[in-house]
Amino acid sequence: MMSTTNIVNHHSLFDEEQQDHEIPMQMGFNIPFPPNMTLPPLGNCHDQSLKGVSAIITPEAATFAEALLATAVQKPREFQDLASGFGCGGGQNLDLNRSRMNSWAWGEVSDCWIGKRSNGGDDHNHIGVSAAIKMKKMKGRRKVREPRFCFKTMSDIDVLDDGYKWRKYGQKVVKNTQHPRSYYRCTQDSCRVKKRVERLAEDPRMVITTYEGRHAHSPSNELEESQTHSELANFFW
DNA sequence: CGGTTTTGACCAGCGC
DNA sequence: GCGCTGGTCAAAACCG
Numbered sequence: 001m002m003s004t005t006n007i008v009n010h011h012s013l014f015d016e017e018q019q020d021h022e023i024p025m026q027m028g029f030n031i032p033f034p035p036n037m038t039l040p041p042l043g044n045c046h047d048q049s050l051k052g053v054s055a056i057i058t059p060e061a062a063t064f065a066e067a068l069l070a071t072a073v074q075k076p077r078e079f080q081d082l083a084s085g086f087g088c089g090g091g092q093n094l095d096l097n098r099s100r101m102n103s104w105a106w107g108e109v110s111d112c113w114i115g116k117r118s119n120g121g122d123d124h125n126h127i128g129v130s131a132a133i134k135m136k137k138m139k140g141r142r143k144v145r146e147p148r149f150c151f152k153t154m155s156d157i158d159v160l161d162d163g164y165k166w167r168k169y170g171q172k173v174v175k176n177t178q179h180p181r182s183y184y185r186c187t188q189d190s191c192r193v194k195k196r197v198e199r200l201a202e203d204p205r206m207v208i209t210t211y212e213g214r215h216a217h218s219p220s221n222e223l224e225e226s227q228t229h230s231e232l233a234n235f236f237w
Numbered sequence: 238c239g240g241t242t243t244t245g246a247c248c249a250g251c252g253c
Numbered sequence: 254g255c256g257c258t259g260g261t262c263a264a265a266a267c268c269g
Contacts, residue, residue: 168242170261183260187240196260 158182158197158207164215166195177201188217 159166159182166184173180181198193213200206 167240169263171243172259172261175258181259194260
């Protein structure tokens with residue numbers, strides 16, 4: 001069991017009083033990289049639309065990272081408890097609820113990374129997931145958009161298994177790209193979460209997955225909460 | 238037969 | 254107002 005797990009959580013709360021300007025917000029975490037996973041050589045990415053992506057990881061790790069972040073977003077309290085159980089800093093508080101994500105008027109992911117980082121002086125591998133989101137509250141009435149999170153991963157598979165069940169509802173070739181963008185919607189009734197999957201024009205090996213909204217339910221029925229916890233536990237071995 | 242995918246049409250937002 | 258573009262709809266095709 002590793003004892004140096006580090007949850008990184010830095011965000012500023014949405015301020016209702018602020019009008020018509022951008023409000024930066026960041027969320028995420030670092031955890032030790034499991035010994036049974038291997039990393040390919042890491043490199044920097046220079047994609048204008050997704051600035052700050054720092055590294056590339058294996059599809060397996062990426063899938064798990066996505067599931068982790070989904071858990072952190074959907075069940076911040078449980079995620080915090082779970083992380084604490086694995087020796088995460090108790091003082092850290094993954095308090096995403098307070099950010100009132102669903103009240104954001106408008107948001108775009110301006111930065112994200114999934115990768116490997118050194119932890120201070122020692123060079124332990126960490127898998128990290130973070131999303132820096134620039135929020136913008138507009139004057140006047142404007143269509144409310146759900147918060148969005150995106151991930152960039154290296155994978156042959158377009159749709160990574162994040163524990164939820166998705167139905168494809170559209171595909172579009174976007175300008176200046178060779179690869180089509182696919183649109184998916186959560187199959188759960190009353191759940192409005194959507195995700196977009198596309199390949200990076202500059203590097204088709206990279207898959208960009210963008211989630212929009214928050215699930216109003218647990219991951220698909222087969223993946224009960226206890227199982228999710230079990231998977232999270234397995235991640236550390 | 239029911240659920241999912243495909244794909245062309247349609248719609249809305251935005252810039253000019 | 255018009256054209257461009259991204260996002261969604263919905264009918265048909267596909268599949269287990």
